[in-house]
Amino acid sequence: MSGIIGICYQNGRSIDRTELERITDSIAHRGPDGSGIWLEGGVGLGHRMLWTTPESLKEQLPLVSSRGDFVITADARIDNRDDLARQLNLTLSVDIPDSALILAAYEAWGENCPTKLVGDFSFAIWDKRKRAIFAARDRIGIKPFYYHYREGRVFAFASEIAPLFQAADLEKQPEQDAIREILATFAIAHGRTLFKGVQRLPPASTLMLCDGNLDVRRYWEPIAGQGRRKPDLAGHIEEFRHLFGEAVRAQIRSAYPIGCLLGGGLDAASVLCVAARLVPDRTRLSSYSMVFDLLPCDEREFIEQTVQQTGVGECYHRGRRGPRRGLGRFAGM
Template sequence: MSGITGLLYRDDRAVDREDITRTIETIAHRGPDSAGIWCHNSIGLGHRLLWTTPESLLEHLPRRQGHFSITIDGRLDNREELIAALDLRDPADKITDSQLILAAYQKWGDRCPERLLGDFAFAIWDMREQTLFCARDPFGVVPFYYYAGDRLFAFASEIKALLCLPEVPQQLNEVKIADYLTAILADGESTFYQGILRLTAGHSLTVSRTQLHRRAYWHLDPEREVRLNSNDEYAEAFREIFSQAVQCRLRSAFPLGSHLSGGLDSSSITCTARKLLIEEGRQRTLHTFSARFADGDPWDERFFQDTVIAGGNLQPHFIQADGMSPLTDLDRVLWHQDEVFLPANLYFDWGMYDVAQQLGVRVVLDGFDGDSTVSHGYEYLRELARGGRWGRLAIETRAYGKRRNTPWKKVLWNWIWRYGIKPTLTQPLTPLKGIVKRGESSSVPQPQWTIPLNPSFVDRYDLVSRFGDKFSQSPQTERERHYRLLTNDILQHCLECVNKTAAAFGVEPRFPFCDKRLLEFCLALPADQKLNLGWSRMVMRRAMEGILPPEIQWRVGKANFAPSLAGGLQTYEKDRIDRSIVQQSEAIAPYVDIAALRQMHDRFASGNPTERDINTLHRTSVLITWLQTTRLTA
């Protein structure tokens, strides 16, 4: 975790050192340990350093080496492989990540990101070619924003560093409000600011004075398949890759922590990390951070957290989540985020990173987003039905119902009717799911928006067309569904939110489930390794045998935190919600159906809100606060 900025004047003006200084000071919180600036003619690079790995203690950035200069926010996880491939002779513990990336660029040019494993965003000025080469890690763990004008190209780890430059416009990108309100991110490149873009995950960017070229250097292959001989072999392969994903993220010169919610993902990471540290004989304390609610609340996970902790070699820490508002420190949170945010439980992270900072913990392992990486495999049932494999479908449906204590015969009959009988009776229709008509005279189907939108806003930006493919035909196979999950831009958004939350407290979050090797392996698995005998994510459950406590290894579900969000808003934020919706809603009137919004508020005020009401009121209150603070206009 660090902060990077850079300026390239494309009209050959000399960089004003005060400009690059202002950008890097704006994000000083990302790197309290050192700061550096390098300027030469029309190019300037800035850096704020947060020490995390042993090698980071040796960094002096930006680094100048021959004809090249680099600034980097990141961590490489295949250092030994790179050192060997690059034939570097210095002791490994004396070689920094920035040296490795520069050497990789010198050898492989713009193909170098393909050789890198880890979380990173970097920019290299090539003096010979007079180009700026930028790249971002495959899953978008580390943020990278940029502005590309005719006279100026500027980049930064956070948008606020760009906004302090007078040439960068500060105008609202209204269509992103639609993305936010619907929680459907139609594109991963745009931001809430016109003209400011993000370099999307797995992409590189080459900038000269006359050209700008984006290239995807990595992508998931939805056609690749992994075929092994037995369930045990699949489990062993998963365990090996997952252990590597955790182990390479344990490298830290400071106290190490791990989120521990009590769910399958964070518990697997914590238990695997504990096992690896013990096997390596490293006398290090692994701190855990958990959110707790009142004992007896159905969403309180203390039983599962305590089950993991009982295994020993952990130092647990807890935040009392029901003692926090879901909008805790909202003004400060929005300053760090620069944009509105979708994760309603971000306040959990805010509280836990605060505790981590007080303990001197600089690296925290995070279980995001195991659900997408491994996949629950539910689309396998559709595969079986479509293929007419009724016997196997009956076995899986019955087992699934038994695990969850739900009737299974009706579910099985629905599959048989939909894919076995109905297609023989009539040509099936494929309407969009959840379609409503806007008016009797309209023949254009409209999606049922998660938040009631102003019809004129929908028409002005043709939101039906913008989001049309998001309501299109359902995936045909489990792998297709899995691929859609992993390439959904909402994952990149959530990672950026967590990154900037952690940066507020000088902490680097690390995500084993975002490891490129693990993503590629899980997507390529057969569907019956994801859903099997009623168990979702079966390959992971088998792989965690002897590592996870059985109570967690064979958990059926997970806690639903939606009621805690409702309780938190009603306990701590009723006045804010009342003020926002009753007095300040004109700020969002161009975008939201205010009459419908106030009906939701009435139910909230009477103590009978629906889950949709709560999500809508949370999201619109955040949006109102952000619009009033930034005073942005289109």
């Protein structure tokens, strides 16, 4: 969970460095491990860093491409690093952060680059050649991306809504239709928020701002199964086991001890059991669980069975009374 912000003035106004630093620091809670800004004329990008993976420990954002044509700020965790490196003819090492892979993918495939990425990401690239901003969000929408656009004046984006009010001189006004929708249906359209003038980039979507035109497109849709397939229970089990294991393996790429949120259900228990096989060093893997003494639902019996099965350390957080043992710093699953 890092934080990104960006401002693009379209009325000739220049970015003030002090103001850009202040707005970037307003999301310091998303990234306590460092900050950076880049600005040129009326375009400015900011970043707050949270170290999680080994590659992120050396990452400096915003990042300028080797030829100086592109600048990126990103909140990203790319899981298909090896595959991307092969496609891009790169020699992969811990010195190549995920943001550099995204930049290389953009240089190679342009606006189609998100289709090549596997992982959780939201990023924005300033393309100096086109004088354009290109942004994208992962397929499920794990990483947030909010934006405001006033044609001919300003485009601003951020990982959270609050910085947009500062970056775009935007007045806080409720979006009544969105409020009614969420109260009536407990759901809200992917592109809308509760504030007028603030949009959310939907999952699996890209955004391009070029020559004053803002274009948002979907780059991926889930594909429904076509026709009826002959039942093959053993094959389905094997395929699920493989995909599930690969998903867990991707999440344990960490520079820190790994924490698994554990409840009494099969989903979290399955994740922890697979992680325990992939991380034999028990000092690097722990579970933590929320329990509530005053509620009738108590999952501790099932939690403890999973903990005993895996042999990992456990930590209970009892409502608001605080943890039994300190959590420390985890790259959580």
